[in-house]
Amino acid sequence: MKYGRKTNAMLGVLFHRRHQQLGETATGLAYRRMTLDAADRYLATDPSMADRPWPVELGIVAFLEFAAYELTGSRQYLDRARHSVELGVATYWEGGSPLPKADPACAHYENITRADTLALAALKLYVVDNSLTDTIGISDIDR
Secondary structure, eight states, X not given: OTTTOOOHHHHHHHHHHHHHHHTXXXXXXXXXXXXXXHHHTTSSOOOOGGGOOOHHHHHHHHHHHHHHHHHHOOHHHHHHXXXXXXXXXXXXXXXXXXXXXXXXXXXXXXXXXXXXXXXXXXXXXXXXXTTOSOOOOOOOOOO
16 A cells, blocks of 8 residues: 555455445446456465565455455455465564564554554454354455
8 A cells, every 4th residue: 555556456345345336237247347357366466575565455455355255156265365364464463463563574563554454354264264153344445
């Protein structure tokens, strides 16, 4: 996000929300397709840690992959959401600190990096993996 940087995942979760609003209309289905196209872009790529991504960016990718999984039932999307969450936890919560690092290259916490989105994605993964009756929707508030 880094002060104005926008990602495909950010747009993808917004496309997903728009599809939910429009339903199975022609326009709604176009948004569904764009959601899946955005999710597909993350199936085989990880962020460059040299770019110092914020925790929110991995959280949003996870939510986009969860959205694609919910739309299709395809396990590849759930696996990729899991990968993004696990990468984020390993990157930002290293060393047993209760607070996540602001980015991969620093050792302090900053609220502006929105680690709460990544934490919410981790909670959603826990709910899905454990087949809990609670539900956590697709977060699209970080845009």
